[in-house]
Amino acid sequence: MEEILKSLGITGKQSGVSTGKHWLPGGGAEITSVSPVDGKAIATIRGASREDYDAVVVTAHEAFKTWRQWPAPRRGEIVRQIGEALRKHKHDLGRLVSYEMGKSLQEGFGEVQEMIDICDFAVGLSRQLHGLTMHSERPGHRMYEQWHPLGITGIISAFNFPVAVWSWNSMLAWVCGNVCIWKPSEKTPVTALVCQRIVETVFAANEVPEGVCNLVVGGRETGEWLAADPRVPLISATGSTRMGKEVAATVGARLGKSILELGGNNAIIISEHADLDMALIGAVFGAVGTAGQRCTSTRRLIIHEKVYDAFIARLVKAYSQLRIGNPLDENNHVGPLIDKDAVNAYLKSIAQISAQGGKFLVEGGVLEGPGYETGCYVRPCIAEVQNHFAIVQHETFAPILYVMKYQTLKEGIAFQNDVPQGLSSAIMTLNLREAEEFLSAAGSDCGIANVNIGTSGAEIGGAFGGEKETGGGRESGSDAWKAYMRRQTNTINYSTKLPLAQGIKFDL
Structure with missing residues (x-):
């Protein structure tokens, strides 16, 4: 790993504040990134002081004045080159993601691939930032709408996807004409430094203005500066529901815009008509992938009573075959939790399950x-519960899977929906009517609803996000780009008169 870090430009103590061209000294608190894999310190990062932060915002604001005037396809070309640079560094960056965060090596590579994919998507998008034309009720008039960039996009990302979610936001924001300020998780700052340096190399080669790509490493206070700053019209925040509520209140109080991707409590309904082989793969990966630390992780299995016993037997056997250990070893299925705080939350949840009757x-x-010296490696577990248990209503970022029975599809959907969160959901069934009912307005109330695949993971082409306490925001594909822009309605009068709308007369 030391050779990889050196190849990526990470040695010793580093500044965590950059304007895309210059690295500021970093006058804030120091943050040492420690790998949950082996407990070793990766690097120490000097965080942003308030003065550093203000300097970054001023630089970003000035850069926006120039960047917004670059033609969108030209901005797309820059993003295309970022994608090429990420392809070049995929192996090393993927290993670093796995090492710093603790997810399996294949998931680390997959995360970098997501970055490459969103670059490809954004390049195409740069030639499709379209509006509409409308017919005017007044003769000699034309109406249309167009979309303009907002300004500074503040991005607050979480540890579980330390680089992919940043790229979902930044690549779209850049082709839309915005500039970005990234506040990464203080638990995974090293991967952020590497991404910043990769982008800076591309930007320098294309004479992109300083301040288009900015980095401010810091703790909670740094995120609060972004959320409260009226100079930052859009905040995209990924994290817990608790954090999201605070961000929403702060941004809303200044009438700013926010994209919130928060907690998930995702369920798979396993029908009596399911292909149980497919269901088993989707359930196990969804529950234990990234050690249960995905916002789309499968937390609940709602299983039809006719197949319950047979499926549980297969599920328990599958869990007995899981290999837990160093995520850089591709033979292992499950790596560590991010830190001791996450382990304590896991243990507390296990105690609550027993206390509540699970x-x-x-x-x-x-x-x-041997191999588990960090104390961050835990056993994925399965608990038989009732959906109304308080602990089941809560999102625990750990490999804890809740199972329960249902009798009718209506009851199963009711269980699926009867939690505060609304991110991802799935049904395993070969019955067309069941699938369509699950996807109907009376079905899943989540932002993502799948048939015959699990809850975990998402493709770039679709808008990603959820409802209820998940926040309601959308990132990545489809028309999520509109959240990074402001809509403007235009009316042009090319006649020789000035008729008023609604037939109003105003004669002078």
Whole structure:
């Protein structure tokens, strides 16, 4: 890993504040990134002081005045080159993502691939930022709408996807004509530094104005500066529901805009008509992938009573075959939790399950011994519960899977919907009527609803996000780009008269 870090330009103590051309000294608190894989310090980052932050915002604001006038296809060409640079660094960056965050190596590579994919999407988008034309009720008039960039996009990202979610936002924001200020998770700042340097190289080669791509590493206070800053019209924040509510209140109080991607409590309904082989793969990967630390992780299995016992038997057997260990070893399925705080939350949830009447079908616990010295490796567990249990209504970022029975599809959908969160959902069924009912207005109330695939993961082409306490924002594909722009309605009078709308007369 030391050779990889050196190849990526990370050695010793680093500044965590950049305007895309210059790295400021970093006068804030120091943050040391420690890998949950082996407990070793990766690097120490000097965070942003308030003075550093203000300097970055001023530079970004000035850069926007120039960047917004670059033709969108030209901005798209810059993003295309970023995608090429990411392809070049995919192996090393993917390993670093795995090492710093703790997800499996294949998931680390997959995260970098998501970055490459969103670059490709954004390049095409740069030639499709279209509006509409409308017929005017007044003769000799034409109406249309167009979209303009907002200004500075503030991006607050989470540790579980330390680079992909930043790219979802930044690549779209850039082709739309915005500039970006990225506040990465203080738990995974090293991957952010590497991404910043990759982008800076591309920007320098294309004479992109300083301040289009900015980085401010810091803790909670740094995120609060962004959320409260009226100079930052859009905040995109990924994290817990608690954090999102605070961001929404702060941004809303200044009438700013926000994109919120928050908690998930995702369920798979397994029908009596399901292909149980497919269902097993989707359920296990959804529950234990990234050690249960995805916002789309499968938290609940709602299983039809006719197949419940058979499926549980297969599920328990599959869990007994899971290999837990160093995520850089491709033979392992599950890596560590991010840190000891996450482990404590996992243990607290296990205690609450027992206290509230849950029955463990696969026991959990913290692993000890050679290879597990960090204390961050835990056993994925399965608990038989009732959907109304308080702990089941709560999102725990850990590999804890809740299972329960249902009798009718209506009951199963009701269980699926009866939680505060509304991100991802799925049904496993070969019955067309069941699939269509699940996708209907009376079906899943989540932003993502799948048939015969799991809850975890998403493709770039679709808009990503959820409802209820998940926040309601959308990122990535479809028309999510509109959130990064302001709509303007235009009316042009090419006649020799000035008729008023609604037939109003005003004679002088």
